[in-house]
Amino acid sequence: GAGVSQSPSNKVTEKGKDVELRCDPISGHTALYWYRQSLGQGLEFLIYFQGNSAPDKSGLPSDRFSAERTGGSVSTLTIQRTQQEDSAVYLCASSLYGEQFFGPGTRLTVL
């Protein structure tokens, strides 16, 4: 079956612009996660959606970051007024029980 997909795979933007990153989780997975991975670094938790519950936004680094999950499926991570320090790979994962399945990531470069 299809795995987690993300788009775009690469995004280059100018400082100050807004960007939207999309995640399509595995069908039927109730949980969806966003992580940020800077070059050579670990997986930094950003936000977590579980079913119809309020999302856990405790990892969002600033109010420039927001995310939505529509209809319990597709999710969009929005970064407003991008800064150079936002440059990283943004990974999405979904799960049903336990194991998280990761997407290929979106590499964001802010010039």
Next chain:
Amino acid sequence: GENVEQHPSTLSVQEGDSAVIKCTYSDSASNYFPWYKQELGKRPQLIIDIRSNVGEKKDQRIAVTLNKTAKHFSLHITETQPEDSAVYFCAASSPGNTGKLIFGQGTTLQVKP
């Protein structure tokens, strides 16, 4: 909140040797401990996991051990091969059965042929 420390940050071994990566966690209520492997330029993939009701789990050349009292768990890879070269991440579940994972900082394993 939960915190996960992972050591070493880099590890280099000769092909055929064993490799051990260790993680400690802070919250005794954590009950799920997965290990992910991330090859260069690829997505992380689960290689093995363990729950708190088990002390050890093996899958061919890899094994994970869990010491709940000391709050640490380890990944053991035996008979290492060049294709084991990757970054390995440990994780611990956030207390409350939310499904959220807290990841360690990763270990870059290099297996020299």
